[in-house]
Amino acid sequence: MPLLENGHVTEDRWAQATAGEALPDGAVIVPLERLEEGLARPKAAPLGVAIGPDVDVAVLRPALPRLALVAVNFPTFRDGRAFTQARALREHLSFTGEIRATGTPLPDQYEFLLRCGVTTVQTDRAEDVAVWQQAHEIISIAYQPSVLHERPQGLGLRRFLGK
Amino acid sequence: MSTDTVTRPVGRYAYDEVDRTFVSQRVAQFREQVGRRVAGDLTEDEFKPLRLMNGLYLQLHAYMLRVAVPYGMMGSDQMRELAHIARTYDRDYGHFTTRQNIQFNWIRLEDTPDILERLAGVNMHAIQTSGNCIRNVTCDEFAGAAADELLDPRIHAEILRQWSTLHPEFSFLPRKFKIAISGSPHDRVAARFHDIGLVAHPGPDGRPVFDVFVGGGLGRTPIIGVKLRDNLPEEDLLAYLEAVVRVYNAYGRRDNMYKARIKILVQALGVEQFREKVDAEFAQMNRADYRLEPAIVEGIRARFGIPDLDAPADAAQKLEADRKADARFDRWVRTNTHTHRHEGFISAVVSIKPDGGIPGDVTADQMDLIADLADAFSFGEIRVTHMQNVVLGHVRKDRLRDLWLRLDGAGLGTPNIGLVGDIIACPGLDYCALANARSIPIAQKLSARFANPELQENIGNLRINISGCINACGHHHAGHIGILGVDKRGEEFFQLTLGGSAENDVAIGQIIGPALPEDETVDAIARLIDTYLVLRHEGEAFIETYRRLGAASFKDAVYAPA
Numbered sequence: 075m076p077l078l079e080n081g082h083v084t085e086d087r088w089a090q091a092t093a094g095e096a097l098p099d100g101a102v103i104v105p106l107e108r109l110e111e112g113l114a115r116p117k118a119a120p121l122g123v124a125i126g127p128d129v130d131v132a133v134l135r136p137a138l139p140r141l142a143l144v145a146v147n148f149p150t151f152r153d154g155r156a157f158t159q160a161r162a163l164r165e166h167l168s169f170t171g172e173i174r175a176t177g178t179p180l181p182d183q184y185e186f187l188l189r190c191g192v193t194t195v196q197t198d199r200a201e202d203v204a205v206w207q208q209a210h211e212i213i214s215i216a217y218q219p220s221v222l223h224e225r226p227q228g229l230g231l232r233r234f235l236g237k
Numbered sequence: 238m239s240t241d242t243v244t245r246p247v248g249r250y251a252y253d254e255v256d257r258t259f260v261s262q263r264v265a266q267f268r269e270q271v272g273r274r275v276a277g278d279l280t281e282d283e284f285k286p287l288r289l290m291n292g293l294y295l296q297l298h299a300y301m302l303r304v305a306v307p308y309g310m311m312g313s314d315q316m317r318e319l320a321h322i323a324r325t326y327d328r329d330y331g332h333f334t335t336r337q338n339i340q341f342n343w344i345r346l347e348d349t350p351d352i353l354e355r356l357a358g359v360n361m362h363a364i365q366t367s368g369n370c371i372r373n374v375t376c377d378e379f380a381g382a383a384a385d386e387l388l389d390p391r392i393h394a395e396i397l398r399q400w401s402t403l404h405p406e407f408s409f410l411p412r413k414f415k416i417a418i419s420g421s422p423h424d425r426v427a428a429r430f431h432d433i434g435l436v437a438h439p440g441p442d443g444r445p446v447f448d449v450f451v452g453g454g455l456g457r458t459p460i461i462g463v464k465l466r467d468n469l470p471e472e473d474l475l476a477y478l479e480a481v482v483r484v485y486n487a488y489g490r491r492d493n494m495y496k497a498r499i500k501i502l503v504q505a506l507g508v509e510q511f512r513e514k515v516d517a518e519f520a521q522m523n524r525a526d527y528r529l530e531p532a533i534v535e536g537i538r539a540r541f542g543i544p545d546l547d548a549p550a551d552a553a554q555k556l557e558a559d560r561k562a563d564a565r566f567d568r569w570v571r572t573n574t575h576t577h578r579h580e581g582f583i584s585a586v587v588s589i590k591p592d593g594g595i596p597g598d599v600t601a602d603q604m605d606l607i608a609d610l611a612d613a614f615s616f617g618e619i620r621v622t623h624m625q626n627v628v629l630g631h632v633r634k635d636r637l638r639d640l641w642l643r644l645d646g647a648g649l650g651t652p653n654i655g656l657v658g659d660i661i662a663c664p665g666l667d668y669c670a671l672a673n674a675r676s677i678p679i680a681q682k683l684s685a686r687f688a689n690p691e692l693q694e695n696i697g698n699l700r701i702n703i704s705g706c707i708n709a710c711g712h713h714h715a716g717h718i719g720i721l722g723v724d725k726r727g728e729e730f731f732q733l734t735l736g737g738s739a740e741n742d743v744a745i746g747q748i749i750g751p752a753l754p755e756d757e758t759v760d761a762i763a764r765l766i767d768t769y770l771v772l773r774h775e776g777e778a779f780i781e782t783y784r785r786l787g788a789a790s791f792k793d794a795v796y797a798p799a
Contacts, residue, residue, distance in 0.1 A: 182270065185403075216405075217403070229536055
């Protein structure tokens with residue numbers, strides 16, 4: 075599955091840290107247990123971290139100024155903890171970098187991912203990108219605020235989802 | 238459409254073009270999902286949460302579609318559409334549920350997108366009637382009508398409906414999540430048996446404030462909800478609920494579905510620690526983003542139609558005269574009505590529990606009749622109750638007898654509300670894939686056994702709740718007499734609990750002894766009730782006698798027949 079951003083395929087410039095091997099030079103995503111090692115690299119090298127769904131994102135607070143990416147994981151699409159992690163990163167920790175959803179979220183969850191602050195999706199699922207694109211287009215109205223601060227519609231809490 | 242020209246249906250929120258577009262998009266999305274399922278692009282495992290989020294269950298014999306009736310309110314036009322769906326896509330009937338919804342038991346998957354489209358045509362949907370999300374918010378069936386009400390809870394119920402609908406963060410929770418809201422000091426919503434129970438009342442400045450209960454529920458582990466906070470200001474309602482559900486989403490168990498409800502988390506952490514987590518989340522939220530402004534509340538309130546309560550000055554006298562002239566009518570008024578805030582009006586409860594009938598089942602013709610009667614007598618407004626009955630909220634007192642004559646003529650005039658015949662029962666093994674035993678035959682036998690209205694009225698207030706398995710959809714823990722179906726080596730047995738209540742005197746019923754075989758259960762309950770009639774003090778209800786004397790006095794009656 076290619077990397078998706080706003081319903082479109084985008085280039086992935088990030089490398090994943092490989093277990094048991096030294097970190098590469100360029101942009102790299104490290105697992106949480108190798109975060110210290112990542113932070114010890116030269117400050118110019120882009121650094122991302124991948125966390126599991128049981129992590130309280132507050133532990134990232136000291137590292138966030140150095141992080142350009144946080145990957146949150148959906149071990150199954152039923153496990154919605156990463157939605158809360160993404161929102162907490164945006165709302166409580168004011169993280170402005172890339173939030174990447176990994177694992178197996180459903181295309182039908184795409185709007186939820188975006189509205190919780192996820193910016194890119196790299197899923198292990200096999201769907202055609204078109205299914206994700208369609209899921210992105212099909213809903214244009216929501217009934218509650220989100221981290222995207224969509225344009226209010228006027229009545230109550232309704233807002234239009236910008237595409 | 239401008240808000241000025243829209244007609245406002247009495248008692249419920251008026252959709253406009255944006256609301257309609259939203260529902261239509263969901264129908265289109267589900268049609269596409271069904272297509273992917275049929276084509277094999279989605280596995281059943283993947284499709285399941287998607288269909289559940291549109292109210293579609295796979296039951297023992299067929300698909301079951303649960304249609305949302307937000308906070309139990311609907312209009313006659315909507316009821317007629319439900320009748321049409323019952324006739325066209327089901328076997329001519331529907332079933333009112335304890336969640337104030339209606340479900341159809343014999344639906345074909347391929348028909349479901351069309352049914353949803355028809356529902357969308359009358360501003361209805363089946364979104365979030367199932368699945369691990371915030372379910373249909375329930376509310377007092379006498380909301381906006383009851384004399385004892387402090388505040389009409391429907392406005393906030395609608396705000397919660399909107400807020401929770403496809404909530405991006407809370408649509409894949411550890412388990413289902415149920416919210417009830419009351420605006421009366423008399424709890425008619427079982428607030429302490431919900432994941433969140435809200436009791437609204439006016440604050441010092443006249444704006445609503447909310448007492449918040451959390452972590453109640455029935456099921457395998459019945460727990461009475463604890464009060465999380467008092468007097469939550471209206472403007473913080475959504476922020477605070479966000480904080481509660483966010484803590485639940487982050488920390489609720491996901492390893493075991495039977496331990497995944499918020500009640501287990503609250504018990505595991507203890508209420509103090511749970512409250513600390515909620516308060517910490519609440520404190521760091523940008524509350525401005527979630528503030529429920531009075532303008533939003535008033536904007537929603539303005540979308541609700543208000544009945545024009547205008548009755549002749551002698552309406553109450555006319556009703557008194559009608560009651561004196563007809564003893565059967567008088568009995569029905571005693572049992573099946575509720576005091577209205579306007580002296581010329583009354584709320585009428587239509588019993589969907591005919592003698593020997595299936596609790597909550599209603600035929601397409603009865604749905605049409607109820608719709609007609611709602612138009613003729615109650616501003617086209619219909620309420621579904623958590624007791625599986627129907628309420629016409631605002632009936633002029635001088636016209637009540639006309640309403641009763643028409644109900645009675647159609648077999649809908651059973652005078653048993655709050656009495657032994659007003660039984661809550663889950664669908665049980667006749668329909669449900671989870672059940673261990675049949676609930677419906679026991680309900681029917683009990684209802685037939687106590688059909689005599691004089692006997693029922695003599696017995697007085699008594700709630701019998703029947704569940705076909707420990708998941709407790711029939712709320713047996715909350716019944717004065719609870720009946721739980723259990724399976725013993727392939728045979729149906731029934732375990733009795735006594736002393737439960739979902740009202741202000743909230744309590745969980747206690748098991749009184751070994752389960753009984755099916756053919757002994759009804760007799761045992763009859764002996765139990767006879768014992769109560771002997772032991773009671775003047776004016777004492779069953780639950781009061783039970784609480785005064787304890788289980789021992791009743792145990793002999795159940796297990797040692799004379």
